[in-house]
Amino acid sequence: MPLDTSIAARLKRDSAGLVCAVVQQYDTGEVLMVAWMNDAALAETLTTGRAVYWSRSRQEMWRKGDTSGNVQWVKSAELDCDGDAILLKVDQHGPACHTGTRTCFEAGGSLGAVVAEQS
Amino acid sequence: MPLDTSIAARLKRDSAGLVCAVVQQYDTGEVLMVAWMNDAALAETLTTGRAVYWSRSRQEMWRKGDTSGNVQWVKSAELDCDGDAILLKVDQHGPACHTGTRTCFEAGGSLGAVVAEQS
Numbered sequence: 001m002p003l004d005t006s007i008a009a010r011l012k013r014d015s016a017g018l019v020c021a022v023v024q025q026y027d028t029g030e031v032l033m034v035a036w037m038n039d040a041a042l043a044e045t046l047t048t049g050r051a052v053y054w055s056r057s058r059q060e061m062w063r064k065g066d067t068s069g070n071v072q073w074v075k076s077a078e079l080d081c082d083g084d085a086i087l088l089k090v091d092q093h094g095p096a097c098h099t100g101t102r103t104c105f106e107a108g109g110s111l112g113a114v115v116a117e118q119s
Numbered sequence: 120m121p122l123d124t125s126i127a128a129r130l131k132r133d134s135a136g137l138v139c140a141v142v143q144q145y146d147t148g149e150v151l152m153v154a155w156m157n158d159a160a161l162a163e164t165l166t167t168g169r170a171v172y173w174s175r176s177r178q179e180m181w182r183k184g185d186t187s188g189n190v191q192w193v194k195s196a197e198l199d200c201d202g203d204a205i206l207l208k209v210d211q212h213g214p215a216c217h218t219g220t221r222t223c224f225e226a227g228g229s230l231g232a233v234v235a236e237q238s
Contacts, residue, residue, distance in 0.1 A: 007230055015134075022141050022150055029148025031141055034204040042230075049235020073237045079227035081216050085153040087224040091237065097200050105206040108198035111126055111161075116168020118192045118210065 003043040011039070012083040018054060019084050023096065026075040026089040032096035033104040035062075037086065049074055051090055070094035122162040130158070131202040137173060138203050142215065145194040145208040151215035152223040154181075156205065161196075168193055170209055189213035 011019055018036040025032055035053040037045065041061060044052040051072035055062040065071030072090035079086055092102075099107040130138055137155040144151055154172040156164065160180060163171040170191035174181040184190030191209035198205055211221075218226040 010227075020139055020153055022153060024148075024150055029143075031143055031150065031206050034139055034141060034199065046230055046232045049233055073235060074232050075234060077230040077232040078224040079230055080153065080223040081218050081220075081226035082223075083227065085223070086230070087150050093237075099200050101200075104199040104201075104204070105197040107200035108129075108202065111165055111196040111198055111205070113165045113193050113196040114168055115194060116192060118212075 001043055001047055003039040004046075007042070007046075007079075008039055010079060010083045011042075013038075014084070016056070018056070019086055021051075021053065021086045021088050023051065023072065023088050023090055023092075025092050027091075030103055031105065032072075032090070032092055032102070035064075042086070045074060045088065046077060051088060065093065068094070068098070070096065072096075120162055120166055122158040123165075126161070126165075126198075127158055129198060129202045130161075132157075133203070135175070137175070138205055140170075140172065140205045140207050142170065142191065142207050142209055142211075144211050146210075149222055150224065151191075151209070151211055151221070154183075161205070164193060164207065165196060170207060184212065187213070187217070189215065191215075 038054045041052045053062045071093045075089040097104040101107045157173045160171045172181045190212045194208040216223040220226045
C-alpha cells in the first residue's frame with residue numbers, strides 16, 4: 001500500500017529519501033533506538049501494526065523482528081514540526097538492540113556529560 | 120574545547136559530519152525534539168551543561184535558548200550501539216518547539232497509525 005498522499009506531502013526527506021524515527025517504549029518512556037524510514041517503510045508501519053524501517057547498512061526494508069523475533073508493535077506515530085522526524089511509540093518484544101541490551105543507548109553507554117547548576 | 124578524542128573516535132557521522140540527537144525530558148520521559156550535532160556542538164553539550172546543536176537550516180552553532188530563553192539543561196548523554204545517535208536527557212525550560220508547543224511532536228501531530236492485536 002503506498003503512503004497516504006497527505007502524509008507524504010508533509011515529509012521532509014534527506015538526500016537518501018529518509019526520515020528519522022525515534023522509537024520509544026510506549027508505557028515506560030524508554031527511548032529504545034533510532035532508525036530510518038522511506039515512504040514505503042512508513043506506509044507499512046502505519047497500516048500493519050508492526051514497525052518497519054529502511055536499513056541503511058543493508059539497503060533493504062527491515063521489518064523489525066522478522067529475523068530476531070524482537071518485534072515492535074506500533075502504538076502511535078507522530079510527525080515533528082518540520083516533517084523530518086517521527087516519534088514511534090511501540091511495545092517492544094525482547095531487546096531492541098542487536099547487541100542484546102534493552103535499548104541501543106545502554107549498549108553505547110554514557111558520554112560523561114557535565115551537569116551544571118541551573119540558573 | 121575540542122571533543123574528547125576517545126569520544127570522537129566512536130562517532131559515525133553522516134556526510135555532513137553530523138550525528139542525530141534525541142532530546143528527552145529527564146523526569147517525565149517526553150521526547151521533546153530531534154536535533155543534530157557536529158563535534159564542536161557535542162563538545163560544548165558535554166562540558167558546559169547546556170544543550171548545543173548544529174542548525175542545519177541556519178548552518179551555524181545553536182546554543183538552544185540563547186534567543187528564545189527556552190534553555191535545555193543537560194542531565195546525561197548516551198551514545199547508541201553504532202555511534203550515530205545520541206540520547207540527551209535534559210531539563211527543558213519552557214517549550215522545546217519553536218511553534219510554542221512543549222514538544223515538536225505535539226506540533227506535528229498524529230499520523231493515525233493502525234494498532235494491531237499483538238500475537
